[in-house]
Amino acid sequence: MLVTVGRIGRAHGLKGEVGIDVRTDEPDRRFADGSVVVTDAKVTRTLTVAASRWHSGRLLVKFAEVPDRTAAEQLRNLVLQAEVDEDERPEDPEEYYDRELVGLAVRTTDGADVGEVIDVVHLPAQDLLEIRRTAGNVVLVPLVEELVPEINVDKQYVVVADRPGLLDPDGAEVVPTDEA
Incomplete structure (x- = not known):
């Protein structure tokens, strides 16, 4: 199964290195020397990692098939994917692959079934679960422990701690303003 692990950024130097916009929690594993993406x-196009290193907080990768800066510049903005075994799990037990979460049933802390996870949205600040509610609408829930206290991949569900307006936007609390 192919999973997205990064996007190629701009070229770095003259020898074909490129910056990588990392899209994996395991960049040292996915971009290790000899890895294929x-x-x-x-x-x-298949690319083999010849070398990788961190430079000023940015991952730089040299691919065996990219001899120079000119070739590196032609790869800019390409999304990189890695082959991951269907049974493979992240090393950290508190981390999940997107494919493990998509399709899970969504329950509230009081046990009410409210929908299904249809996607995981990755933003710079945090990840969001995209949930299709049984009522038909779609909501986004921040994937933080306070709002998603339990994920049970084996039993195929996640628990969401509902707050006013979180799962039902029409149920949001309205704060009066002092406008006259």
């Missing part, structure tokens, strides 16, 4: 372009 594929691009999601119209013409799929």
Whole structure:
């Protein structure tokens, strides 16, 4: 199964290194020397990591198939995917692959079934669960322990601690303003 692990950024230096916009919690594992990734372009291309290093908080990768800066510049903005075994799990037991969460039933802390996880949205500040409610609408719930206190992949559900307006936007509390 292919999973997205990064996006190629701008070229770095003259020898074909590129910056990587990391999209995995395991960059040192996915971009280790000898690792293979594929691009999601119209013409799929296989790239082998020759070397990787962190520089000023940014992951730089040299691919064996990219000899120089000119070749590196042609790869900019390509999304990189890695082959991951269907049974593979992240090393940290508190982490999950998106594919493990999509399709899980969503329950509230009082046990009410409210919908299903249809996607995981990755933002710079935090990840969000995209949930299709049984009422038909879609809501986004921040994937933080206070709001998602339990994830049980084996039993196929997540628990959401509902707050006013979280699962039902129409149920949000209205704060009066002092406008005259």
